[in-house]
Amino acid sequence: MIYYSTNGQAPDATLAEAVVKGLASDKGLFMPEKIKPLSQEFFDNIQDMTFQEIAFEVANAFFGEDIECETLRKIVYDTLSFDTPAVKVEDNIYSLELFHGPTLAFKDVGARFMARLLGHFIAQEGEGREVNVLVATSGDTGSAVANGFLGVPGIKVYVLYPHAKVTEIQEKQFTTLGQNITAIEVEGTFDDCQALVKSAFMDKELNEAMKLTSANSINVARFLPQAFYYFYAYAQLKKAGKADNVVCCVPSGNFGNITAGLFGKRMGLPIKRFIAANNRNDVFLEYLNTGKYNPRPSVxxxxxxxxxxxxxxxxxxxxxxxxSHQAITAEISGVSYNDEEIRQTIKEAYTRTGYLLDPHGACGYRALCEKLSEGEVGFFLETAHPAKFLNTVEEVIGEQVAIPERLQAFMRGTKESVMMKPNFADLKEFLLSR
Structure with a gap:
């Protein structure tokens, strides 16, 4: 399949080129030229299929033209070594638990898929090929990417993250690994980290010296596989007799997750509408309300x-x-919650239902409580395990939260990171010295 740039000024790319480059040469994001609808037979039988079987059909629609069938099947099945159950929180509200993977966050799906796909393309190119993955993280991306790519031959990973702006548990998941993973601690914000990564991709000298790619959701191999679990959520709701008038609420940051869901809808997934749940960083909600997009520094x-x-x-x-602003607002609405509202939601949900939310899932759950209409069934994406936000969650509910053994193992590791100012010249010098 051909992939084009959203900015329209770069040459079209093959899947392999889009995955290895990450970002188009005109700074645009790659998009597949077409989105194949899935058959009615697939949707008729979806409730009887496993997560892996569903994901393979979805992956085949995206990648089947470019990857041999059994290779793609192996990539999908290796990626999805864990479940993403839809758990009933109350009558018509379900939590799609995406925290059962190795780093207990939704990004395990996209990161593990991309690591295997990129590894496949590098192996095809032969020995001596090396790709350097640059990734900016505001929390969970770093750990998912680092663990997904850990030990993959021919790949080095550099994780850029904002100093003192991720939780200790998140930080330990990508600063304790060693091997082919390097953590770069930037004295700035996530937006600074993302700007450094984008500058690296645009720097001619750096790109001539080393092959760079991104593992953020700007990479098609990271964001497209996230469509898998939307289909699986629908399958579980259908099996429970709750598949009519389905509404999906997505806690949204860089918007890769909700975009994957929107792709699913284009493929025929019967989701009635989407809600994008924001925290105070609500530029998308402002766009929905006004038609104007005004990016600003993150809070x-x-x-x-x-x-x-x-x-x-x-x-x-x-x-x-x-x-089309009109077309977007016809299918997507938005909400925004401040920290106090998020805390209040975690507490109320736990007291009333016994279900423990993380701060991101809390935004999704609250939006469904407020925005579902009669006769609708909603599911929200519970994007990370509550134990990854231990201090916040324990303070809110006044109880200790059990830490899964997988997280405890990371906590026992020794942090290693490289401190850096948010200055591209410093990053460039560091990368060229490696």
Missing amino acids: ATIANAMDVGDPSNFARILALYEN
């Missing part, structure tokens, strides 16, 4: 993976809807 909140002031994937949403 730190307790839902830190959503602290994004200029979401990269907004460009893909515009491309998907051909820049």
Whole structure:
């Protein structure tokens, strides 16, 4: 399949080129030239299929023209070594738990898929090829990418993250690994980290010296596989007899996650509408309300993976809807919650239902409580395990939260990072010295 740039000024690319480059040469994001609808037979039988079987059908629609069938099947099945159950929180509200993977966050799906796909393309190119993955993280991306790519031959990973703006547990998940993973601690914000990564991709000298790619959701191999679990959520709701008038609420930061869901809808997934749940970083909500997109510096909140002031994937949403504000608002609404509202939601949900939310899931749950109409069934994406936000959650509910053994193992590791000012010249010098 051909991939084009959202900015329209770069040459078209193959899947391999789009994955290895990450970002188009005109700074645009790659988009597939077409989105294949899935058959009615697939949807008729979806409730009887496993997560892996569903994901393979979705992956085949995206990548089947470019990757041999059994290779793609192996990539999908290796990626999805864990479940993403839809758990009933109350009558018509379900939590799609995306925290059962290795780093207990939704990004395990996209990161593990991309690591395997990129590894496949590098192996095809032969020995001596080396790709350097640059990734900016506001929290969970770093850990998912680092763990997904850990030990993959021919790949080095550099994780850029804002100093003192991720939780200790998040930080330990990508600063304790060693091997082919390097953590760069930037004295700035997530937006600074993202700007450094984008500058690196645009620097001619750096790109001539080393092959760079991104593992943020700007990379098609990271964001497209996130569509898998939307289909699986629908399958579970259908099995429970709750598949009519389905509404999906997505806690949104860089907007890769909701974009994957919107792609699913284009493929025929029967989701009635989407709600984008924001924290105080609500430039998308402002766009929905006014038709004007005004990116601004991000503000730190307790839902830190959503602290994004200029979401990269907004460009893909515009491309998907051909820049029509009317078409976008017909399918997507938005909400925004401050820290106090998020805390209040975690407490109320736990007291009333016994279900423990993380700060991001709390935004999704609250939006459904407020915005579901009669006869609708909603599911929200519970994007990370509450234990990853231990201090916040324990303080809110007044109880200790059990830390899963996988997280405890990371906590026992020794942090290693490289401190750096948010200055591209410093990053360039560091990378060229490696």
